[in-house]
Amino acid sequence: MTTELHRTVSTHPESVVISIDAMGGDSGVGAIVDGIGLSADKNPDIRFIVHGDSAKINALLNKKPELARRVDVRHADKVISMDEKPARALRGGKGSSMWNALESVEKGEATVAVSCGNTGALMAIAMLRLRKLPGVNRPAIAVLWPSRNPSGHNVMLDMGADIKADAEDLLQYAIMGSSYARNGFGLDRPRVGLLNIGTEEHKGRPELQDAAKLCDAAQQDGDFEYIGFVEGSDLPSDKVDIIVTDGFTGNVALKASEGTAKLVGEFLKDAFTHTPLAKLAAIFAMTSLKRLANRIDPRRVNGGVFLGLNGTVIKSHGSADAIGVSAAIKLAFTLAENGFSEKLAARVASGAPASKNTTASKQNEA
Amino acid sequence: MTTELHRTVSTHPESVVISIDAMGGDSGVGAIVDGIGLSADKNPDIRFIVHGDSAKINALLNKKPELARRVDVRHADKVISMDEKPARALRGGKGSSMWNALESVEKGEATVAVSCGNTGALMAIAMLRLRKLPGVNRPAIAVLWPSRNPSGHNVMLDMGADIKADAEDLLQYAIMGSSYARNGFGLDRPRVGLLNIGTEEHKGRPELQDAAKLCDAAQQDGDFEYIGFVEGSDLPSDKVDIIVTDGFTGNVALKASEGTAKLVGEFLKDAFTHTPLAKLAAIFAMTSLKRLANRIDPRRVNGGVFLGLNGTVIKSHGSADAIGVSAAIKLAFTLAENGFSEKLAARVASGAPASKNTTASKQNEA
Numbered sequence: 127m128t129t130e131l132h133r134t135v136s137t138h139p140e141s142v143v144i145s146i147d148a149m150g151g152d153s154g155v156g157a158i159v160d161g162i163g164l165s166a167d168k169n170p171d172i173r174f175i176v177h178g179d180s181a182k183i184n185a186l187l188n189k190k191p192e193l194a195r196r197v198d199v200r201h202a203d204k205v206i207s208m209d210e211k212p213a214r215a216l217r218g219g220k221g222s223s224m225w226n227a228l229e230s231v232e233k234g235e236a237t238v239a240v241s242c243g244n245t246g247a248l249m250a251i252a253m254l255r256l257r258k259l260p261g262v263n264r265p266a267i268a269v270l271w272p273s274r275n276p277s278g279h280n281v282m283l284d285m286g287a288d289i290k291a292d293a294e295d296l297l298q299y300a301i302m303g304s305s306y307a308r309n310g311f312g313l314d315r316p317r318v319g320l321l322n323i324g325t326e327e328h329k330g331r332p333e334l335q336d337a338a339k340l341c342d343a344a345q346q347d348g349d350f351e352y353i354g355f356v357e358g359s360d361l362p363s364d365k366v367d368i369i370v371t372d373g374f375t376g377n378v379a380l381k382a383s384e385g386t387a388k389l390v391g392e393f394l395k396d397a398f399t400h401t402p403l404a405k406l407a408a409i410f411a412m413t414s415l416k417r418l419a420n421r422i423d424p425r426r427v428n429g430g431v432f433l434g435l436n437g438t439v440i441k442s443h444g445s446a447d448a449i450g451v452s453a454a455i456k457l458a459f460t461l462a463e464n465g466f467s468e469k470l471a472a473r474v475a476s477g478a479p480a481s482k483n484t485t486a487s488k489q490n491e492a
Numbered sequence: 493m494t495t496e497l498h499r500t501v502s503t504h505p506e507s508v509v510i511s512i513d514a515m516g517g518d519s520g521v522g523a524i525v526d527g528i529g530l531s532a533d534k535n536p537d538i539r540f541i542v543h544g545d546s547a548k549i550n551a552l553l554n555k556k557p558e559l560a561r562r563v564d565v566r567h568a569d570k571v572i573s574m575d576e577k578p579a580r581a582l583r584g585g586k587g588s589s590m591w592n593a594l595e596s597v598e599k600g601e602a603t604v605a606v607s608c609g610n611t612g613a614l615m616a617i618a619m620l621r622l623r624k625l626p627g628v629n630r631p632a633i634a635v636l637w638p639s640r641n642p643s644g645h646n647v648m649l650d651m652g653a654d655i656k657a658d659a660e661d662l663l664q665y666a667i668m669g670s671s672y673a674r675n676g677f678g679l680d681r682p683r684v685g686l687l688n689i690g691t692e693e694h695k696g697r698p699e700l701q702d703a704a705k706l707c708d709a710a711q712q713d714g715d716f717e718y719i720g721f722v723e724g725s726d727l728p729s730d731k732v733d734i735i736v737t738d739g740f741t742g743n744v745a746l747k748a749s750e751g752t753a754k755l756v757g758e759f760l761k762d763a764f765t766h767t768p769l770a771k772l773a774a775i776f777a778m779t780s781l782k783r784l785a786n787r788i789d790p791r792r793v794n795g796g797v798f799l800g801l802n803g804t805v806i807k808s809h810g811s812a813d814a815i816g817v818s819a820a821i822k823l824a825f826t827l828a829e830n831g832f833s834e835k836l837a838a839r840v841a842s843g844a845p846a847s848k849n850t851t852a853s854k855q856n857e858a
Contacts, residue, residue: 141695201609246690272755286689287699304743323652323743326577331655331732331740358747362755374697375688375744378737381724382745388637388729390756407776414770418756418763479832 129209141173142383142462144455145236147227148178149205150243152445155179158242159186161451162195165459174232177202178223196482202226205471206247208444215247216254224248224430228255229432231277231437237462240429240454242442249287261474263400264288264295265434266373267441268306274364279301281307281316282361282369285430286377293336294369298474303368304350305473308467309456313367315349319356321371321379338368347476362430392393429454431461434474438467506540509830510821511602513593514544515571516609518811521545526607527550527817529559531825534818538825541596543568544589569594572613574810579612582620590614594621597803603828606820607785608796615653615798615807622801627840630654630661631800632739632808634672635746647673647682648727648735651744651796655687659702662686662736664840666707669734670716671839674799676823678732681715685722687737687745695721703736714840724728735843796818797827800840804833 148158152256155178162174171330173196176183180201187194204222206215218247224243232255241248258355266284273280279478283303284291291339300318307316320337322330327338332435334355341352356366358379371379396410432439438461442454461467499847507810509850514524520613521544529538539562543547546567554559557686572581585591590609596602598621607614615633624631639646649669657665666684673682686703688696693704700721707718722732724745737745764774774781804827808820827833 138774177654211694214813272752274755274758289689312810316537322738322745323655342536358744358749359751360747360752362751374689375741378687378724378741379748380742382727383724383751384724385728388640388725389640392640393761395785397780399785402779404777404783407773407778407780410773411764411770414763414772414773415809416764417766417770418759 138456141171142459142464143173143236144174144240144458145175145227145230146176146455147224147239147241147243148176148183149223150208150210150241150248150444151204151442151451153242153447155182155483156186157447158451159190159193160184161446162197163190164448164452165455166193166196169456169459170456171463174198175227175236176255177226177230178205192259195304200226203297206244208244209276210244210247212244212246213251215244216250225251225255228252228437228439231255232441237253237467238438238440238458240440240442240458241452242444242446242454243449244444245286245430245441247440248439252432252435252437252439253408256437256439259434259436259471259474262298262302262434264290265432266299266302267430268303268433271361271369271380273362275367276364277311280361280363280367280369281311282371282376282380283382283433284373284376284456287432288373289338290374291333291372293333293340295332296337296372297340297344298352298434299370301348302354302367302470303471304348304431305470306466307367308330309347309464310461311467315351316367317351317353317365318345318368318370319366320351321353321375322357322368327355335418341370348473361472373456377492386460428483429457431457433470434443436467436471438462504790507537509541509602510824510826510828511537511593511596511605512540512542512543512821513590513605513607514549515568515589515610515836516574516607516614516809518574518818518838519550519608519813522552523813524817525549525559526555526814526823528563529556530814531561531821532562535822537826537829538821540564541593541602542565543592544571544595545769553644560857563772566592572610573609574584574609576610576613578610578612578616580582581610582616585613585617587636591617591621592806594618594803595806598622598798601832604804604824605804606806606817606824608810608817608820610810611652611807614682614805618798618801618803622805625800625840627803628664628668628800630739631666631798632665632668632701633796634669635796637746639645639728640832641733643677646727646729646735646827647677648687648737648742648746649799650737650739650742651746652739653719653798654739656740657699657738659699659706662703662738663706663710664800665712665736666703666716666718666837668711669736670714671836672827672832674715674741674796674801675830675835676827681717681721682716684711684734684736685719685732687724687727687735687741688721689723691721691723693721707808709848714839715809772796774835795823796805797823799836802833802837804828 175198203224267287268283270279307313345352431439541564568589633653634649636645670682673679711718796807
């Protein structure tokens, strides 16, 4: 069955093929297959290579014959657990669903890989299999940050691929983040801000001062607008599209904000269960509260993207359900369709501070 | 009048005297005098030296004769604006209400200074006038972070007094934060966590690895419990009392979380004004929503404390109203009554990694 399905996928070269690690995440293989099904229903141009326990996957696909025709199931014996250390995953991860999902991108069978699994392990294996783009010092993880922009989000990077970044790394994050925003979200000339503890020019660490000068000089050729320093309070603002920071700061800011949103949510729930009258009010307010929950629902803007590798990798939330998985696949499809990997490589090549822009390299950029 | 009131204050040596910068903040001198009034009503053992525009202050006090008897008004011509750069405030700030408020602590007329003004200027002038405690390399700003702990908050430092911190600075923050929690909030043996991007021992920057070892070794003599690394998502948790980080990371985390809470609040407001039915629901839900607003109201846990100086300085929110000012004064009173400044000095002296603990220095600690 595997071979037959594989042939089906291969004979549709006009389709975008997405490679899926079906064993990552906390919600189980069922949520992932359901997410694939949601995406397939909406988008006839997408096909899948799905890696994992083939007995389980096929049992689920047997109930969805339409979907099964567009899926190539590849059996993998091993699963990398959510708490596996990256170093151990590197040593023992060969043959796992995650490893094989990345290998499908490496071999060119698929354009983008999607996993809900262990972020550290995914980055470590992706670095090994896909390798860094020529000219990239530190790859980065970009996430979508809820904001007041019309799209409902900003892009922020790095969220923890590396624990530090010097001025040239920060410039590269600006270039890579801009290319991502152009190809993933259709922003022509994204506005880039450097995250700092104040907006005045003299503020912050020395590498931020230097990065500010580099971004200012690179904005013309890089097709982005450098707007200067932004603060933590600006992350949800509509004055910036791409927020650039080192992976330590980005990771702390992300988790602190998620923690705050969760705390406010708990307080809200408490407030509406405190007294019988409050419970009655909750019934009247149900629709309003649902609308709020939808707006801050991380499943709807699900997907961290690894930037700076030879190939695109999307890390979906570990707790993603079918809706979350489907959102990550939609992003994967958009990036694949726009030829993002190639465009990003051209951008990095031409944007590296030491190199020159040539007309030839400019032609392939977006 | 000034002299007479000053005499009144001086002749009550059993009272705690708090020095107030009446001209800082966005809400004006009226909010500050009202805040002083709220505190005075609740607490008969507190007196005030109030610095600023004496005509304005006396006009407000004339309506509160009971309060006026407990206030010593000191005229200051100058005001340091909210956007004044710290370096400029240092050069030209002499004779301002902020400068004079700190000088009252330096001279020993008051135990704690409270200002709603410009944080950077306040820290710069406080460093100059009060000077660092012997043995302190970097002073820190500690704030209260909303949490699931019974008190409703955790303590986090540094929030931006300095942009970096090495391992020994982080240890000192742990020692100073613990002393603050013992004297300000009655925690016998506060639990200290180091903020990192993962809880595993091998995670994060080298200075965090080193700080972990120092904190582990110092917890016994320092009367705190070192619980290891915590992540951004743990900031509102009930597993930690003191969260230690460098000022850059702390400042970004604080502002990002405030930004998130504000965004969720806006979304909530949108949700309840979206349709006529939603507006009706909002009326029913009013009490519940008020309860929520109270729990996340920054005015009720108002006050960042500068630690590591010869004297205690409390920075209240710039936007604090009377309730916020009163909360900051309550904290100032508690710390003054417990002799926090002296106890902190003894702690720092005995906790410095190079020094030895002596029985004599231990006696003065808490």
